[in-house]
Each structure stands twice: as structure tokens, then as C-alpha cells.
Amino acid sequence: MESQKLKELQNQRAKALEKLKKACRECSPKRRKSEFVTCPKCGSRYPRKYIREFGCTFSPCRVCEDRRSLYSATSIKRIENLEAQFDNIEALVNDERERLIAQIRGKFNEIYDEFYNGDTYEIYGASAKSGDAIHYTIMIDTGAVYKK
């Protein structure tokens, strides 16, 4: 058993993350031509090389730590829109995973233990059908379910 919907959502999530990373890279104040940057908020001027990049979010000013002061209004809008898109998909991924876990819980009469274990979710308990001890493993990425 596997959740096609979860797999599709994971694909969408990966694409949204790539778009966000690309925008952050392209809009980064580190890519400017001038050697120095000036923060319009605190007025500090320092070498561009001191700017730190974080991959999928804004690079803050090194002095006042404002997250947006080194960006143009267009860049801010672009990054914020992609951040919002990513967050929406992330929420859908989490919802679908919770739905899947709840569905598997329904196979138990009693649950002894359940927990995340790296890239899997484990549920131990007594089968609702037979009362026997059963153990389900759910792959977090694909939603594939294994009964042991």
C-alpha cells in the first residue's frame, strides 16, 4: 500500500523548494556587482563578501539583522510569494501524512506504542481483527505501509 497523493505532494513540495532556492539565489545581495553593500535601514556599509546566504530564505543585514533591508521590493515580493507557496504545500504534505497514520491506527484494537523513527513512523499494538500483536511501518516520504 502506498499513498499516491503523498508522493505527488512530495514532488510538488520539492519543486516549490527548488523555485524558492532559485529565487533566493538570483535575488541574493551577494550577487551584486559592487564590492560593498549599504543597508538602507541602519546605514551600515560593508563588503558584500560578509553577507551570509541560507539557501531558501533572505540574507539578513549583518549589522541590524533586518531580513529584507538588502532586497528590492520586487525581490521581497517574489521570495515571499514562493515561501507562501512552499508553506502551503508543506501543510498539505503534513495533513496527508496524518490522514494516512490515522487510517493505519484504525487497524488496531489497542496501540502499545507509536513513534517517528528517522524516515519511518512505527505503530505497535493489537490487531482489531485478530487481537494478535501487529506492527506497522509507514515510510514518511512515500506513504508506503509495511505490516510486520
Ligand SMILES: [Zn+2]
Ligand atoms: Zn542593516
